[in-house]
Amino acid sequence: MTKNDIAVELCKRIPDLPKSTALHVVDGVTDILSDAFDRGENVYLRGFGTMEVKTTKEKKARNINAGTTVVVPAQRIVKFKLSNQLKNRMNNGTVD
Structure with missing residues (x-):
C-alpha cells in the first residue's frame, strides 16, 4: 500500500475529504513520525502497535x-x- 492508496482509502471513509487534503494529511503524519524517529522517540499507537x-x-x-x-x-x-x-x-x- 502506498501513500496514494492510503489517501484514497481516507477519502472513501471520509466522503467530504478532498484527495489533495488527504495526501497532505498522510504526508504530515509521515513527517511527524520521521521527526520523532530522528529524535530517538518511540511512537505508540493504541490498538495498532509500537514503533x-x-x-x-x-x-x-x-x-x-x-x-x-x-x-x-x-x-x-x-x-x-x-x-x-x-x-x-x-x-x-x-x-x-
Whole structure:
C-alpha cells in the first residue's frame, strides 16, 4: 500500500475529504513520525502497535566475493510490534 492508496482509502471513509487534503494529511503524519524517529522517540499507537527506535551493535560480516571481513557500523533502526488487538484481527478476524 502506498501513500496514494492510503489517501484514497481516507477519502472513501471520509466522503467530504478532498484527495489533495488527504495526501497532505498522510504526508504530515509521515513527517511527524520521521521527526520523532530522528529524535530517538518511540511512537505508540493504541490498538495498532509500537514503533521503537533501537540501535544495533557494530558487527563483523564477510564479503564473500572479496573473501574479506568488513565491519558493519552500529545503526539506528525502527522495530514495529503489533498491538494484541491488531494481531487478533489479522489472525482471527476479531477485535478485543
